[in-house]
Amino acid sequence: DARVTQTPRHKVTEMGQEVTMRCQPILGHNTVFWYRQTMMQGLELLAYFRNRAPLDDSGMPKDRFSAEMPDATLATLKIQPSEPRDSAVYFCASGFRVRSYNEQFFGPGTRLTVL
Amino acid sequence: DQQVKQNSPSLSVQEGRISILNCDYTNSMFDYFLWYKKYPAEGPTFLISISSIKDKNEDGRFTVFLNKSAKHLSLHIVPSQPGDSAVYFCAARLNRDDKIIFGKGTRLHILP
Numbered sequence: 001d002a003r004v005t006q007t008p009r010h011k012v013t014e015m016g017q018e019v020t021m022r023c024q025p026i027l028g029h030n031t032v033f034w035y036r037q038t039m040m041q042g043l044e045l046l047a048y049f050r051n052r053a054p055l056d057d058s059g060m061p062k063d064r065f066s067a068e069m070p071d072a073t074l075a076t077l078k079i080q081p082s083e084p085r086d087s088a089v090y091f092c093a094s095g096f097r098v099r100s101y102n103e104q105f106f107g108p109g110t111r112l113t114v115l
Numbered sequence: 116d117q118q119v120k121q122n123s124p125s126l127s128v129q130e131g132r133i134s135i136l137n138c139d140y141t142n143s144m145f146d147y148f149l150w151y152k153k154y155p156a157e158g159p160t161f162l163i164s165i166s167s168i169k170d171k172n173e174d175g176r177f178t179v180f181l182n183k184s185a186k187h188l189s190l191h192i193v194p195s196q197p198g199d200s201a202v203y204f205c206a207a208r209l210n211r212d213d214k215i216i217f218g219k220g221t222r223l224h225i226l227p
Binding site: 048055104108 | 204
């Protein structure tokens, strides 16, 4: 049963600390997305990769957020330094473009609380 | 500037009746529309999609209708079941891009 995995599932940290969230996409998928869900904004796209290359990170605050794919089985999202306004659920999704549309498979999310 | 809008934050429907979730969009370059369903503490899961060249797509109890002239789509669930209680996200893909733009979601409550 192929699925996207994310670690940790929950993270509580103090303002100013570094936070690293990890994602293992479904084997064979060539696109990976990072989303943030908040009550106010809903699901916002932060960044995405195709074949491990970053294609769009326009949704990310550049000064504190960074996203990478060290290899095809791991995507990371880092926040340094973290701020209370970063508290949200962060989702990773992976997909493989089907001829007509791109269905994305989401992980269970990382719930981040910054105190 | 929200390109995909779900104006109803929540909706309550009696079990067995029809649930209708609405979604409006502003960008005429969207070529695919999707609905995702989300349970608490889980990631969204794909439910149904429709190409911009069609006006209806049906999958079991779920039907999506697209009105391009009004830039409006709706998801119909008939009959509604308790397991349908979830948050439903409307999403749209921009002209064969990989990116999908999501609405803020509508929480559906199915009442016994």
